[in-house]
Amino acid sequence: IHQQLLPLVKHHLPRKLVDLAGDRLLDRLPPAYLRNAMASALASKIVYKEGVRFIESQPKELLTSLAFKYLQSETKLADLLNEVEASQISKETKAKITNVLRTGGARAFLGC
Numbered sequence: 001i002h003q004q005l006l007p008l009v010k011h012h013l014p015r016k017l018v019d020l021a022g023d024r025l026l027d028r029l030p031p032a033y034l035r036n037a038m039a040s041a042l043a044s045k046i047v048y049k050e051g052v053r054f055i056e057s058q059p060k061e062l063l064t065s066l067a068f069k070y071l072q073s074e075t076k077l078a079d080l081l082n083e084v085e086a087s088q089i090s091k092e093t094k095a096k097i098t099n100v101l102r103t104g105g106a107r108a109f110l111g112c
Contacts, residue, residue, distance in 0.1 A: 004071055008041035009034065042067050050107055066110070073109035077101060 006026060010018050018025060026034065046067060047055055058066055084097050101108075 004075075005038040005042065008045065009037045012037050012041040012044075042071065046070055049105060054107070069110055070106055073106035076109045077106050 009026065013025070021028075029037075055063070081098060081101055084094055084101070087094070089097075
């Protein structure tokens with residue numbers, strides 16, 4: 001999971017800092033800062049995409065596992081979208097399927 005969260009941390013940091021320091025930056029950050037940045041970036045992403053009410057409706061004791069499942073669901077969604085794009089179905093059907101998948105988003109994969 002740690003490796004899956006690193007892109008979120010890089011996106012969370014100032015672009016110029018990431019450009020200059022590259023991968024060395026993550027090696028030099030204090031572990032506590034890195035953990036907090038990962039948690040903050042992941043929480044912000046979920047709240048931005050799903051809304052505060054979605055988070056508030058979840059049992060507090062399950063929020064951590066939900067966050068990691070959400071991240072995995074985003075990967076599943078991206079993989080499925082790539083599979084649809086690479087398929088031999090018509091452009092019109094691809095567009096419809098892609099629209100349905102994007103509308104449902106990662107949240108639709110949480111039960112899978």
